[in-house]
Amino acid sequence: MKSCLVVDDSRVIRMVARRILEQMSFQIEEATDGKEALEACHKKMPDAILLDWNMPVMNGIDFLRALRSTPTGGQPVVVFCTTENDIAHIREAIEAGANEYIMKPFDRDIIEAKFAQVGLV
Template sequence: MKRGLVVDNSAVIRMVAGRILGMLRFQSEEVAGHAKALERCERSMPDVILVDAGRTRVETLDFLRTLRNMPGGKETKIIYCAMENDEMAIGRALRAGADDVLLKPFDRNSMQEKFEDVGLFA
């Protein structure tokens, strides 16, 4: 079974994303912050990470760069979850290591489409 990690400060978003991952047949784990996410990834890199654009975008960009340099970090798919379609912020996230962007609020269909776009369903 593929594994997904949800990194978001909002408990509601983590819960919703976790449920959707379950519907898509992913084992889900949810964490509130980047430090905890990096700890989890050090132990075992998930197949996909959904990361919130966050209140501090610089911290999120640093997280993306750090993650990509970890063992297995180049293979995992990273979906940057944003509240708004800010082209500059999205461009920075993609350059920092995100594979794609998912706008909030998202649902099962939009998440499944993104997963298909990045090759998680073969």
């Protein structure tokens, strides 16, 4: 079973993403900010990360840069899931190492399509 770390400061978003991803047969871990997510990745690197941009403590882009600089940080597929939808944010995320980008709000069809594009399903 593949694993996915859902990183978002919104409990509702984490709950919705968890429900969708569990239906897609992913084992789910959750983090409320980038610092917590980085700690989780140091313990056990997930196959995928669904990542919010705007969070307290450490935001998503700073987390992604820190993750990609670690020895095994290139392994997980990172899909940004955020309300930041301008081209500058998308470009910055891709340049920092994101594999794909989803706009909020999202549904199962969107997540399945993006995860299929990056080879997770």
